[in-house]
Amino acid sequence: MLRLRPMTSDDLPVVRGWLDLPHVARWWLADTTAEAEIAKTRRRVAGPRSATILLMATWDDVPIGWCQWYRWADYPADAAAMDARDGEVGIDYAIGDPAFVGRGVGTALIAALVAWARQARPGAGVLTDPDAANTASRRVLEKNGFTLVAVRPVETEPADRPMAIYRLPAVGPER
């Protein structure tokens, strides 16, 4: 069964290996390099108070992917470009092990990630922006109740491609 746990620096080699695989690189390395991505991840995992929380996804305790969440308010320029609402959180995710792609695990991963973020931020809305061409990523959001807000470039993203902005509304009083 799918579980999430905090990422540690011991997990970085396996994440580094996944970044090189074509199904991940296509979306995660479209505008950056594996080295830059791992350096950023290393800082966030090691940092005592990182604004971005990194998690490993495991299946029967074996790592199969990773994900992260953050408060948009901690990234004000990005929040403005995304039209984020007060209190909303952002998410990013990937299944690294190709054997686990396309079997419904990504749908479960989104549900687990939203639940994890809402443990820290009860009822928070979730706003995220996969590449508009990333059909599988869009579907797993839709299957978790996210609705499409807009398809447009986001000016703080490194490239000018259209992104598909999806929102899962806040539950209960907005915070």
Ligand SMILES: CC(C)(COP(=O)(O)OP(=O)(O)OC[C@H]1O[C@@H](n2cnc3c(N)ncnc32)[C@H](O)[C@@H]1OP(=O)(O)O)[C@@H](O)C(=O)NCCC(=O)NCCS
């Ligand atoms: C995106 C990702 C998390 C989705 O997880 P997954 O386990 O593969 O997805 P699921 O099996 O739960 O669901 C995928 C859905 O997309 C659909 N889908 C996948 N590829 C598709 C395509 N090329 N065209 C149309 N639909 C497609 C599937 O049919 C399924 O929908 P359905 O259940 O309605 O039939 C995973 O593929 C992944 O990590 N990819 C690489 C990294 C990545 O893209 N990360 C997201 C960056 S924003």
